[in-house]
Each structure stands twice: as C-alpha cells, then as structure tokens.
Amino acid sequence: KNKEKKIVCGEKVRKKIKKNSKKKNKKQRGKKNKKRKGKEEKRHKHHTEQKKNENTTDRK
Secondary structure: HHHHHHHHHHHHHHHHHHHHHHHHHHHHHHHHHHHHHHHHHHHHHHHHHHHHHHHHHHOO
C-alpha cells in the first residue's frame, strides 16, 4: 500500500516539474521571438531607407 502511494506522489511531482518546464520554455520562446521581431524590424527599416535613397538619386 505504501509503495503505491509513493509512486503516485512521485508522479504528481514529476508532472508539476514538467508543467513548470513547459511554462519556462514558453517564456523563453516569447523572449526570443521579441528579440527576433526587433531585429526584423531593424532590417526592414534599413531596407526601406535604402530604397528611398535610390529613388532620390534617380530624380537628380
């Protein structure tokens, strides 16, 4: 009887740890996505600025 209880208890703990690690991973992913988004925006901005510069040189 006691052995069965121990297994169940361990199972609960294991599930909790798994759940927490999932949460942690989700948070990390969110941070990474935020970082990536910023980089993409910068890249996009630079690209559009280049295009503008090309257009102005053509007019002259």
